[in-house]
Amino acid sequence: MSHSLLIAFVMFATVMFFTPGPNNIMLLLSGLTYGFRRTLPHVAGITIGFAFMVGAVGVGLGTIFIAYPVLQTILKYAGVAYLIYLALAIAMSDPVAPEQDNRRGPMTFWGAAMFQWVNAKGWVMVIGTITAYAAIAAYPWNIVIQVGLSLILGVASCTAWALFGSALRPVLTSRRLVRAFNIIMALLLLASLYPVFMDA
Numbered sequence: 001m002s003h004s005l006l007i008a009f010v011m012f013a014t015v016m017f018f019t020p021g022p023n024n025i026m027l028l029l030s031g032l033t034y035g036f037r038r039t040l041p042h043v044a045g046i047t048i049g050f051a052f053m054v055g056a057v058g059v060g061l062g063t064i065f066i067a068y069p070v071l072q073t074i075l076k077y078a079g080v081a082y083l084i085y086l087a088l089a090i091a092m093s094d095p096v097a098p099e100q101d102n103r104r105g106p107m108t109f110w111g112a113a114m115f116q117w118v119n120a121k122g123w124v125m126v127i128g129t130i131t132a133y134a135a136i137a138a139y140p141w142n143i144v145i146q147v148g149l150s151l152i153l154g155v156a157s158c159t160a161w162a163l164f165g166s167a168l169r170p171v172l173t174s175r176r177l178v179r180a181f182n183i184i185m186a187l188l189l190l191a192s193l194y195p196v197f198m199d200a
Contacts, residue, residue, distance in 0.1 A: 002135060002136055002137070005133060005135060005136045006136055006145070008133070009129070009132075009133040009136055009146070009149070010149065012128065012129075012132070012133070013125075013129065013149055013150065013153050014153060016121075016124075016125045016128070017125075017153040017154060017156070017157040018153075018157045018160070020188055021119075021121035022083055022086075022115075022119050022120070022121060022122075022189060023046050023050075023112075023115075023116075023119065023121070023122070023158070023161075024157065024158075024161040025185050025188055025189050026042070026086075026107065026189075027039060027042060027043065027046070027158055027161040027162045027165060028161050028162070028164055028165035028168075028185065029090060029165060029182070029185055030042050030106045030107065030162065030165060031161070031162040031163065031164065031165025031166040031167075031168075031169075032165040032166065032168050032169055032172065032178075032181075033106070033165075034105070034106045035166055035169065036162055036163055036165075036166040038105075038106050039106050039162045039165070039166070040162075041106065041107070041108055041109040041112070042106050042107045042108075042109070042111075042112045042158075042162070043112075043155070043158040043159060043162055044109050044112075045107065045108065045109040045110065045111065045112025045113040045115075046112045046113070046115075046116065046154060046158050047150075047151060047154035047155050047158055048109075048113060048151070048154075049112060049113030049114065049115070049116040050116045050122060050125075050126075050150055050154055051147050051150040051151045051154060052113070052116075053116050053117065053122065053126055054126055054129055054130070054143075054146050054147050054150050055143055055146075055147045057126050057127075057130055058129075058130050058140075058142075058143035058146060058147070059140070059143060075117060075118055075123075078118050080120065082115075082118055083120070083189060083190070084190065086189065087186040087187075087189040087190045088186070090182050090185055090186040090189065091182060091183045091186035091187075093182060129146050129150070130146070133146065168181075
């Protein structure tokens, strides 16, 4: 195993997992709107869904996208369309009181897991993980290490962002503050699409 490459990969993955992106912004909003406990399926869906994606691409699914690049393009722009829709929905949504039940509810485990396949930042992370750090160990141990670290860092970052959102609930008590916060989060969500257009 290349210890220097392992350290480099941990640094890369930590930065990518903890910096703002679609997953983290949605977790923050879910923690704020529904509380930490109701956001746990969302946390689990992202963590397991992304780790599965790393493993699937690592063991050969990526070759399908190499053979048929149009599939990756379709997924990428489907993700862009969904995130634009989501940003508009967040910006225009009415604030929900902590004690009020919301009919829409938080994102489900399967919804969060499937979202990873259209998440632009997720694809940047997966491609970087699989290609740049392939020599971290002999195949297939490199994939095992990458999936394992993705699970650990995924739990840590997703939990942190959901807790941060939940901690904001007592602070953001004014409808005007919550509305302003939602608009800022919607703009950040749109800003997270930057890597897609730079890669276009």
